[in-house]
Amino acid sequence: MNTSRAVGNRRLQVDSVSKTFGSVAALVDVTIDVESGQTLALLGPSGCGKTTLLRVIAGLEEADRGRVLVGDRDLSHVRPELRRVGMVFQGGALFPHMTVGANVGYGLSQRPDRDERVAEALRLMDLVGFESRYPDTLSGGQAQRVALARALAPEPDVLLLDEPFSSLDAELRIRVRSEVAEILDSLNITTVFVTHDQEDAFVVGDSVAVMRRGRILQTGTPSALYQRPESAWVASFVGEANIVAGLAEGKLVKTLVGPVEIDRPADGPVEVVLRPEHLVLEGGGDGRVTAVEFYGHDTAYTVVMGDDRLSARRISAPVFSVGDSVGLRYAGPPTAAFNEGV
């Protein structure tokens, strides 16, 4: 089905969308722009409005204000059944009374080539031989692939995925995630997917939009988000981060771990982002190790210095133990700093 796809403009634009439920503002002036064929991950804690945004794009909720466009079609007032927007729901939402084949073929009822398309979608998802099985006989991963096959079979302009991996256990999650990322890549379909898991977002998304309290805080590629967070909140939500206070003078900040180079010049009191993997431990300083967690390929240390509790990760077996006196030193690239209180 990827080969027969007519390559048109399938850019998805959400333009200044707002939505309130009663007195709760679920979406506040949200704008996103996904280029044709790209995948955007909406990352945020539960209740941040990401699922509402997805439902607005699908047409299952109507926005109070703003527009939803695919290519040059304004979908804002189009009913969901006419939008050509496919959706994979949390948990799959397979029709329990239909076979896998009937589920996948549901969106193709009018098409003369229904059977071939179903077969093709099943082949693509590695589900050959499952046509006559019922959903309750499938494993979590299989059900998720059927749900994806069902959403993709009618060749939607845009694909939406709502926490597609949240119902899977840790091991399966990693496998299904890679498979899905691969399939989305090969299909070249405009995709928005919602997750609260930073790893999911980074692995599957070409770009990531971080949401909090109904607003999009920052959008960028995974590496840009990780290396250049625009706020302390984004820094700690996207990966692990130590946020420490310091005094800036140009491109250097004085902190409790010594001077740290920052990526933009600043002056006065700031907060600096120190990723744990950029902190180096040295014996005999004014910090004290309070916890050591050995993960195999690396070791996480918790170090208390004065009132601060810092986390450091080294790629080695534990060198220090609880109670040791250590010093910390920053050994990373120029990092992000914010004026305090932001």
Next chain:
Amino acid sequence: MGSRVSNRSPIGGTLVKWLAGIIGLIFLFPIGYLIWGTVTLGDEFWSTVGARTTLGPLWNSLRLAILTTLACTSIGTGLAFLVARTDLPGRSVWRILLPLPLAVPSFVGATALLAAVGPGALVSFLPRIDGYWGAFFVLTFLSYPYVYLPVLTRLASTSPALEEASQLLGGGRRRTFAKVILPQIRGSVIAGALLVFLYVLSDFGAVALLRYNAITRAIFSSRLFDRSTALTLGLLLGLLALLVAASQRLITPGRISITDMNVSQVRYRLGRYRRVALAGTVLPFLIGLAMPVGVFVFWVFRGQPTASLGYGGWGDDLGFLGAPLLNSAAAAVVAAIAAVCIVLPVGYVGARARGWLPAAVTSAVSSVFALPGLVVALALVFWAIQAPGVLAQLYQTFPLLILAYVLHFGAQSMQSSQAAIADLPSVLDEAARTLGASRGRRFLTVDLPLIRPGLVAGGGLVLLSTLKELPATLLLAPIGFQTLATKIWGAAEDGFYAEVGITSLVLIALSAALTWMIVLRRQPAELPKRSG
């Protein structure tokens, strides 16, 4: 609200709401018509209310209902406790057998009593048992399952930890029962008792055949020549029934609601009381089901001279049963299907809509179920007789009979379909929407297949109730349209016991099979045993 509901409801939110509203109004018709009818009586209404011919039957019904309810409550609760919580011998069999008297309609039970005892009956040297005590006897042994079933269900889900705690704290069995078990099952006991009360108030068959002048019998005998008495009594009975039903809502069962499903319950050893307990368990079943069946079997074999076309004894042609059987089946099946379809929009609104509408329409439908069948039929009869133009021709036609069944029993189907619709995950509808399915297609391919078991179960309840219904059928059936129920009624009045016997056996068998399939198979299964 409009857009949100239409988002969730597959068959058009606004349309369904309008439909449900109209259906709700139709269900308000019987009581509405009675109120209107009595209001137009003017002063005559007040003089009728105060008359002895009104207050007498009313009091007769009340005292019968009170005594029967007390008896059923003791018997039903006791049996439920014996089966659920003791080492009663054969309790897994009793569990299934004890509710079966529900399959015997009251007029059949009364007929059995008439055919059993009295001059010309099986035991002819004893006097007839009829009137107050006869009705009490018949109704008690047919209605105790209304208490037995809810209490049994509740006893299977109480928390054993509480009882064990009470025992460990030194509370004896009696104290544990009074202070720990009883408070937990009180809600179910009261709910069952109110059902019995309502059932006895509404009963027509038993009191009429046993010649006890309860309010239903008074309505039936006065309907043709004394319209104002019939209307007034009908309204009083209807309001009384609604009051009882409403009070049931106030007393919500399970106020103390520590529930623990699928746990093994504490079982109490009966010890030297085993035999007494067993006798106490066998007796209600014998009287409620075995006795009627036995009496009918006796008459079927013994035979009895009858009118030319009836059944005179073993070996006689059973062809006379064909028409009533077919009519009963046709009426029941048509009523069941009609009820399921008509009430479906109310089920949708009840399960999904917000605001005042769902409560209003579901109460309207439920209220007619609480009304006695005789009262529903009376309203339709009086309306049809006076209806303008072509509508008057509806009187004693099949459609009006079906309408009466649908109005009276629609609530049974509504509860069942509403529960099925509420269980339907709305995400499936949304999934179908994003796959491009229209409203109609979503309803037919997603909702309908998934709620079908609920619809069938609801339809089955209507089927069963229609099969056993007597007073509405007597009042509204087309001339010459005999059902099993009216056949039994007619033959019992004439004392043709052999004919009553064979017809009743057929009705009991049908009804027992349906009761088992629809109601009892859904009871919680026997739980693992454990002594305590």
